[in-house]
Each structure stands twice: as C-alpha cells, then as structure tokens.
Amino acid sequence: MAKFKNGFSQSCSFCGKPAAATRRLIAGPNDIFICDQCIAVCQTVLDEEKTTPQPIQLSEVPTPKEFKEYLDQYVVGQDYAKKALSVAVYNHYKRMSLPTRTDRSNDDIQIEKSNILLMGPTGSGKTLLAKTLAQKLKVPFAIADATTLTEAGYVGEDVENVLLKLINAANGNIAAAERGIIFIDEIDKISRRSENVSITRDVSGEGVQQALLKIIEGTRASVPPQGGRKHPNQELIDIDTTNILFICGGAFVGLEKIVEARIHQHTMGFGADVDAFSDEQRCELLNQTNPDDLVKFGLIPELIGRFPVNVALKELTREDLVRILTEPRNAITKQFQASFALDNVELEFTSEAINAIADLACSQKTGARGLRSIVEKLLLDSMYEAPSISGAKKLLITQDMVHKKHNPAISLIGEQKTA
Known part of the structure; x- marks a missing residue:
C-alpha cells in the first residue's frame, strides 16, 4: 500500500x-x-x-459491404440509399486515414470531403440511417434542426450551436468531436423565398444557408460553451470541422415536380401528371436531381456544391412497415416485449394485429415514426396495470384490440397485489 x-x-x-x-x-x-x-x-x-487525435487506420474502417450489412440489421428497405451511404461514409473515413502533411506540395492529391444530402418523405428512415452509421463507427453523433437556426446576430440559434451539440455528444472531447457525424434535419425548410437573390434580410432561410457554408466545408469555428449567441470577451471553444461528416435530410416536397418539368420540357405538355406520381416515380425523379433543380427549389449554389452525394429515399410501403415492426434488431415490438418482461409479462402480437398496426400507420401517412405512437396508445392501459399484478402474466394483442373492440388490459392474468 x-x-x-x-x-x-x-x-x-x-x-x-x-x-x-x-x-x-x-x-x-x-x-x-x-x-x-x-x-x-x-x-x-x-x-x-x-x-490528441490518433490517425485512423484504414484497416479499422468497415468496408461498404460491412456498413450495408450492419444497416440491414436496423433499417428495413431503402437498399439503394444504404448502398450509397455506405460508400460515401467509407470514402470519408478512408480520406481521414491519409497522413497529415504540413509540407504538402502542389503535386499532392487532396481528397475533398463528401457530405451527404438525403431526400425523402417523413418517417422514411433518414435520421435512423445516419444514427446507425455513427453507431457502427463508434463516433459522436448529433442531430440538429435547421428550422431553429438563424443568421448570426438575430433571435434564434447561431449555426455554431450545431457544433456544440456534437461536442456535448463527445463529452467535451474536442478531438473525438472533430471526427463525428452531424445530421441536420429539415434542411429543405431553410430554402430561400425565391430563386432570385434576396434584397431583404432572409435571416432564417438564405442567411442560414450562407452561415452553414464554412462549417460544412471545413474551418476552425468558435463555439460558445453554453450555447446561445456570442458575446464580447466570452470564452469560446475552438473546433476544426474539416473531418466532421455532415448529413442533411429533408422531405423536399415539390422537388419532383421541378425535376419532371426539366426532363419533359420538350414534350409539349404531354408529360406525366405531376399531381399523380407514384412513390416509385417520385423516388426515380429525385434520384435524377441536379444542382439546377435544387437552386430552383431554393438552395443556394454554394451550399449545393458542398453536398456531392444526393440520395432519395422511398416512402415506406405497408409491407415495409410490417417488417419494421418485427424484423430489425431494435424492432418496436421487440422493445415493448423487453419492457414488459421487466414486469414479468410475456407480450405477444398476432400476425393480424401487426398488419392492422401497419394499416393504421399507412392511413395516417406518418411512416415508421407513427408506429411507436400507435403501439404506445394500444398498450397504455396494459402498461398501467402490469406492475400491480403479481405472478406470471401474458398479454396477447389481437386485431380486435388494435381496432379498439377489446381492451388489451383484460388479457393480463394474475392476482392483484394486496396492501
């Protein structure tokens, strides 16, 4: 001792x-x-x-196939999007494995960062894809909402607060944060009001796009440690964004019409009915998006150039929703079964009940995001009663229960605890 x-x-x-x-x-x-x-x-x-950041070894970075196989365990469908994301993320971290040279000559090749733009309807899995990639890489991951950002000096959050979320996710480790992933959602909501350059202050649209340019491309940014707006003489956190991967997502409602109009501009009005796109047609059109289409939608050319990888996601079908409920490692039904097991309850869903839940989500047009809400409401009474009933219990969810013809709580078997 x-x-x-x-x-x-x-x-x-x-x-x-x-x-x-x-x-x-x-x-x-x-x-x-x-x-x-x-x-x-x-x-x-x-x-x-x-x-102190340690150099990334290329052998430590999963291959695109390994990325894709990992994503398949958590994300249903979206095969093209998963393949494109896997290649883009692999290339990004392969770029980071190159040794840093201060004596770089003009002949040395510098690999630029490839940020990713995801386009797809709500509930199609944009956030889940980005979060699962970060989970596989074991790097800090942060989610930001573009609609809360404003141009510096105005009421709202400065764009540097996006970096603060990543620093907090890394528990204050700046070196780890500088290799993390940031997902900026609702990027389509900050489109400028018209294709022409604004002559007035568009502080939550074009102004935010301008402010995002530098941190997305790569710069040394100064971040207020407590968030909010910067003040004179305030101590700031310095962070290099050169190796931070930015993934932006948005629904981009109406973009497919712009793409269709460009493709069929020489058809003298005999093109497809833009109000009657199927999901397959919409996804196919979005995958043909070029920078001019995004400019017409309202993104500035400088920001578009910083997202060379554009990926369109399909709207989830009823069959996809059924698979989401049961197949992934973190499937919603598996989560609730694990939760009920802590109260000594065996939870089981019939196949008809699973199909009924998927039908409800389809009718509400909320995608995978709406599935949890439906199951939460369905099991509310059971979750209320389960802890108060002693002994082994079983709860079987049927189609009639989903349609509210029977209360799931009555299926709990056991004796009421006595005081």
Missing part, C-alpha cells in the same frame, strides 16, 4: 526534490517515491494523450 511521507529524509525518484511541507511523497515498492507535483504533471500528460 502506497503511503504519504511527510518526513524530509526522502526525495522524489522522478524530480529528485526532497519532501517538504508543500511537497508530499507517495511511497512505492523498493523505496521508490513520487511527489504530488510529479503526479499532477503525469496526469496532465495522460489527459493530453486522451485528447
């Missing part, structure tokens, strides 16, 4: 200074001693090593 030595006869084996009233020695084996000041220096060195 190491002990403190306050006597002055011993000296530190590291710095050689003797013990003193302000210098305490800790004894080790074989009469080895270290003073508290040397311990503090060692702790500082260890802390610096933790925050």
